[in-house]
Amino acid sequence: xxxxxxDTATSLNGWIADENNSLAWLFAVPxxxxxxxxxxxxxxxxxxxxxxxxxxxxxESDILANPEKWREFHGDKPVFVFTSRQLPKPEGAxxxxxxxxxxxxxxxxxxxxxxxxxxxxxxGDLAGQFLDAGALDEIAISVAxxxxxGGAPLFPRRIESDRLHLVSATAVGEFARLIxxxxxxxx
Numbered sequence: 001x002x003x004x005x006x007d008t009a010t011s012l013n014g015w016i017a018d019e020n021n022s023l024a025w026l027f028a029v030p031x032x033x034x035x036x037x038x039x040x041x042x043x044x045x046x047x048x049x050x051x052x053x054x055x056x057x058x059x060e061s062d063i064l065a066n067p068e069k070w071r072e073f074h075g076d077k078p079v080f081v082f083t084s085r086q087l088p089k090p091e092g093a094x095x096x097x098x099x100x101x102x103x104x105x106x107x108x109x110x111x112x113x114x115x116x117x118x119x120x121x122x123x124g125d126l127a128g129q130f131l132d133a134g135a136l137d138e139i140a141i142s143v144a145x146x147x148x149x150g151g152a153p154l155f156p157r158r159i160e161s162d163r164l165h166l167v168s169a170t171a172v173g174e175f176a177r178l179i180x181x182x183x184x185x186x187x
Contacts, residue, residue, distance in 0.1 A: 002043065002114075002115055002118060003117045003138055004120065004136055005044065005117055005118065005119055005137065005138040005140055006127035006136060006140070007040070007119055007120070007138075007139075007142075008121065008127075008140075008141060008142070009026050009032070009141070009142040009175070010141055010143055011148045012144065012145060012146060012147050015150065015151040015152060016123060016124055016152050017122075018151040021056055021152065022060075024060075026146070028146075029146060029174055029175075030173065031172075032144065032174075041117055043116055043117045044116060044117045044118065044119035045112075045113045045116025046078050046079075046109060046113040046116065046117075046119070047074060047077050047079045047118075047119045048080045048126070049080075049081055049121040049126070050122060050123045050125070051085065052122075053122040058088065058090070063090045067090035070090045074093070076094065078096060079096070080105065080108075081095055081098065082098055083098075101133070102132070102133045102135065124152060124153050124154050125156050127139070127155060128157040131157055136182045137181070138180065138182060139164070139180045140177070140179045140180075141178045141180075142175040142176070159182075162186070164180040164181070164182060165181040166180055167179040
């Protein structure tokens with residue numbers, strides 16, 4: 001069984017999307033428009049995202065009109081999208097719309113992942129739900145040299161330092177790459 005990894009980019013002051021739920025600020029950073037392989041979890045066989053992230057990706061690249069663009073980021077991986085609404089699906093994409101708690105859906109996600117890792121793409125609250133379910137193994141953050149005035153927070157949960165162990169801190173282009181192991185809660 002692989003790891004569950006929340007891997008995302010953040011502004012210097014902790015926002016993963018701006019006030020308009022946009023990631024355009026990220027793609028404006030040199031190297032942000034085509035991420036270095038070191039900034040992506042290479043062992044992930046499944047991706048998980050929330051509906052806001054999913055809808056932004058669809059709109060930003062006009063994927064419904066150009067479904068081949070889906071593979072540019074997602075490849076052929078199954079993608080689980082947590083949503084409480086009916087959402088459109090690009091032709092040919094392996095998207096599995098799910099609702100309810102992470103704990104309830106986790107067996108299906110793990111089954112689809114096989115021995116590979118599960119990449120929680122976004123957002124921060126969804127990653128927090130994986131933490132709440134005791135199912136988050138790693139947090140990998142690519143810190144961009146950008147400060148935003150607000151938006152979607154990186155991780156809207158309190159998590160104490162005894163739960164996080166710094167595995168590595170490296171520079172990758174203009175990004176600071178931080179990887180933390182998430183330790184189980186005591187008690």
